Amino acid sequence: MALVVFLIAIGAAALSENMIPPSHIQTIDPTKVAQTPPFDRPGLRQTGQRQYEAYLLAHIFAFTPPHITIPVGSKVTFYTTSPDVVHGFFITNTAVNMMVVPGWVSSATHVFRRAGTYLLLCNGYCGSGHHYMYGTIEVKG
Amino acid sequence: MEAHVRRENRLVLAHLYVATLALMLGAVFGLLQSLSRARWVSMPSSFDYYRMLTAHGVLMAIVFTTFFIVGLATLLTYRAIPRDRSLALGWSAFWLMTLGTLAAAATILSGNASVLYTFYAPLKAHPAFYLGTTVLVVGTWLVLIDILANAVWFWRTQPGRRLPLVVHGSACTFVMWFIATIGVAIEMLFFLIPWSLGWTPTVNVMMTRMLFWYFGHPLVYFWIMGAYLIWYNIIPLHYGGKIFSDALTRVAFLLLLILSTPVGIHHQFLEPGIAAGWKWLHTMNTYGVVVPSIMTAFVIFASFEMAAQRKGVKGFWATIRSLPWTNPAFTGPALGMILFIFGGFGGIVNASYSMDAIVHNTMWIVGHFHITVGGPVALTFVGTAYWLIPRLTGRRLFAPKLALAQTYTWFVGMAIMSTAMHWAGLLGSPRRTDDVTYFGVQAAAAWMPHMRAAAIGGSLLFLSILMFAAVAFGTLFTARDETQVIEVAQVEEHAALTPAYLDRIGTWATVAVVLAVLAYVGPMHELLEAHVYGAPGMRTW
Numbered sequence: 305m306a307l308v309v310f311l312i313a314i315g316a317a318a319l320s321e322n323m324i325p326p327s328h329i330q331t332i333d334p335t336k337v338a339q340t341p342p343f344d345r346p347g348l349r350q351t352g353q354r355q356y357e358a359y360l361l362a363h364i365f366a367f368t369p370p371h372i373t374i375p376v377g378s379k380v381t382f383y384t385t386s387p388d389v390v391h392g393f394f395i396t397n398t399a400v401n402m403m404v405v406p407g408w409v410s411s412a413t414h415v416f417r418r419a420g421t422y423l424l425l426c427n428g429y430c431g432s433g434h435h436y437m438y439g440t441i442e443v444k445g
Numbered sequence: 446m447e448a449h450v451r452r453e454n455r456l457v458l459a460h461l462y463v464a465t466l467a468l469m470l471g472a473v474f475g476l477l478q479s480l481s482r483a484r485w486v487s488m489p490s491s492f493d494y495y496r497m498l499t500a501h502g503v504l505m506a507i508v509f510t511t512f513f514i515v516g517l518a519t520l521l522t523y524r525a526i527p528r529d530r531s532l533a534l535g536w537s538a539f540w541l542m543t544l545g546t547l548a549a550a551a552t553i554l555s556g557n558a559s560v561l562y563t564f565y566a567p568l569k570a571h572p573a574f575y576l577g578t579t580v581l582v583v584g585t586w587l588v589l590i591d592i593l594a595n596a597v598w599f600w601r602t603q604p605g606r607r608l609p610l611v612v613h614g615s616a617c618t619f620v621m622w623f624i625a626t627i628g629v630a631i632e633m634l635f636f637l638i639p640w641s642l643g644w645t646p647t648v649n650v651m652m653t654r655m656l657f658w659y660f661g662h663p664l665v666y667f668w669i670m671g672a673y674l675i676w677y678n679i680i681p682l683h684y685g686g687k688i689f690s691d692a693l694t695r696v697a698f699l700l701l702l703i704l705s706t707p708v709g710i711h712h713q714f715l716e717p718g719i720a721a722g723w724k725w726l727h728t729m730n731t732y733g734v735v736v737p738s739i740m741t742a743f744v745i746f747a748s749f750e751m752a753a754q755r756k757g758v759k760g761f762w763a764t765i766r767s768l769p770w771t772n773p774a775f776t777g778p779a780l781g782m783i784l785f786i787f788g789g790f791g792g793i794v795n796a797s798y799s800m801d802a803i804v805h806n807t808m809w810i811v812g813h814f815h816i817t818v819g820g821p822v823a824l825t826f827v828g829t830a831y832w833l834i835p836r837l838t839g840r841r842l843f844a845p846k847l848a849l850a851q852t853y854t855w856f857v858g859m860a861i862m863s864t865a866m867h868w869a870g871l872l873g874s875p876r877r878t879d880d881v882t883y884f885g886v887q888a889a890a891a892w893m894p895h896m897r898a899a900a901i902g903g904s905l906l907f908l909s910i911l912m913f914a915a916v917a918f919g920t921l922f923t924a925r926d927e928t929q930v931i932e933v934a935q936v937e938e939h940a941a942l943t944p945a946y947l948d949r950i951g952t953w954a955t956v957a958v959v960l961a962v963l964a965y966v967g968p969m970h971e972l973l974e975a976h977v978y979g980a981p982g983m984r985t986w
């Protein structure tokens with residue numbers, strides 16, 4: 305009985321909106337990423353007051369662009385894809401954590417409430433230079 | 446020993462010693478990994494970290510566990526159904542598994558398959574890696590046929606008698622394994638092998654991932670079922686206990702049979718291309734498969750308690766103290782159970798969406814599976830080897846004190862290593878990464894103390910595995926002693942009668958297949974419907 309209540313509670317919590325995992329469904333030709341907008345011009349775009357969209361490419365063995373700077377309190381929606389193998393896209397100390405699969409676009413949103421340097425790293429093994437694959441997100445106070 | 450028993454023992458020993466060799470080699474790599482991550486060792490480019498990590502994953506997660514479980518299930522089935530049988534099928538399985546393993550291992554160690562044990566496309570390994578692993582899996586299917594053939598022989602020749610409990614458990618384990626490995630077999634035969642041979646130019650990456658995890662999660666339950674075979678049927682012998690209930694034991698195995706497969710997508714929470722609803726469905730199913738484990742905890746403690754009561758011991762701590770803490774065949778599984786309690790909590794965390802986003806692909810996950818498979822499962826197997834090997838070789842156990850110390854060393858080493866890994870993971874340290882200093886970025890500096898603690902725990906674990914190897918191989922040379930017998934625990938006299946439908950393995954297997962199909966037909970259909978671009982293969986190492 306306790307178990308049933310527990311399952312219902314977890315089930316309901318999982319359904320509540322802010323817990324929906326990144327499940328973006330959008331395909332892209334992995335052999336033509338460099339020619340396909342918006343990934344032909346990767347980078348940060350401002351879409352409103354403290355609102356951004358960041359198009360970052362994950363490829364062996366780097367993120368492009370590797371560093372972005374935003375003001376504190378910004379809401380950023382990240383879009384990423386890979387032209388080669390599977391990568392990870394993880395910003396430490398946040399819940400931005402997604403797999404980057406060639407042929408698909410992944411997306412996640414985060415509000416950066418604290419200033420500082422966030423580490424963006426690849427947490428999906430991608431080859432011999434996997435541990436060199438990182439970037440930073442500078443959040444200015 | 447009768448001649449046919451001696452012949453059967455040789456087959457089982459062959460499996461146990463391949464498992465031991467895999468564990469030893471895997472341990473060398475495990476040690477180097479933990480030292481490399483602590484920056485106390487730096488792997489040369491001629492034998493790099495990821496080659497070694499692929500070998501560690503394959504040797505530990507697939508080879509060690511599978512050979513041990515096959516040896517165990519074969520032994521339990523053969524002893525429960527004694528007859529003068531042909532071992533042709535058993536040896537064919539052993540040789541297929543061994544040849545497959547050798548092909549895969551040679552490909553990995555020569556640097557042609559640094560794709561890790563999950564071999565995610567479009568990383569493209571040499572075809573011998575995919576072919577070798579497939580042959581290993583096909584070998585295990587012969588084991589299923591062997592177990593079922595023995596069960597059928599039993600039903601035919603002894604109508605009206607219940608299928609022995611250990612045969613029921615072994616059959617459930619291998620039917621579940623068969624249903625699960627169909628996924629990886631399809632992935633290999635229809636996707637990866639033709640693509641690695643150059644017959645198809647590109648591969649559907651998301652489909653291969655879904656097929657992999659269709660297999661990858663039940664793989665975990667395969668290990669657990671192997672450990673449960675021992676927890677239910679063998680360890681009561683060590684404390685003078687009995688099996689609490691015949692019916693509950695059968696129910697636990699049947700639940701694992703039907704619930705292990707429709708859960709795999711919980712490994713794919715953070716992937717694009719799979720609708721959130723499917724992720725939710727698989728998460729709910731994952732909580733369902735916790736039920737047989739909670740049942741097992743209850744049944745095992747009840748068995749401890751009833752044994753203690755017969756000796757006039759009462760109360761929780763007195764019951765615990767009354768157990769044989771100096772018998773390594775008991776302390777291995779029992780210390781493993783203690784680790785499993787922590788592993789279980791961690792597992793519930795992993796399966797929740799919001800937590801998974803924080804710990805996915807971090808060291809937390811590595812900490813989690815070392816405290817589940819590397820703890821309860823491996824320590825149960827290692828401890829049980831101290832009981833099995835002397836009985837199979839007809840010799841005395843070599844250095845019993847060393848064996849006892851080995852189980853405690855493992856427990857301490859694993860507790861240290863796993864705790865440090867969990868902690869580093871919460872701080873964001875990624876898994877499957879050689880050097881986690883990121884050129885001195887500040888956020889990464891906080892992980893280093895934990896990486897060093899993990900390396901200390903890992904060194905203790907390595908030492909423990911050396912001790913095990915010394916005992917396992919030492920026992921080949923000790924004095925003969927054929928008085929030790931292999932038996933399984935009896936059921937408590939008051940155990941409730943077992944309903945006959947619990948033995949209808951065919952019916953339960955059908956239920957398992959239906960549930961697996963229901964869980965996967967939707968997400969797979971969506972993947973096939975979507976306009977998917979294939980990805981060409983790549984060798985990035």
Ligand code: HEM
Pocket residue numbers: 471472473475476478479482498499501502505506509510561562563811814815818819823875876877878879902903904906907910
């Ligand atoms: C000497 C004992 C051991 C040590 C020191 C050790 C250490 C490690 C370390 C440090 C990693 C993580 C590497 C990384 O993600 O960068 C790892 C991965 C792993 N270990 Fe162990 N381990 C040991 C024993 C075991 C055992 C007994 C098992 C299972 C039966 C096991 C199964 C695994 C698996 C499946 C992985 C994941 C491989 C991957 O991510 O591809 N290990 N081990």
Ligand SMILES: [Cu+2]
Pocket residue numbers: 391392426427428429430431434435437
């Ligand atoms: Cu990477």
Ligand SMILES: [Cu+2]
Pocket residue numbers: 661662665712
């Ligand atoms: Cu899992």
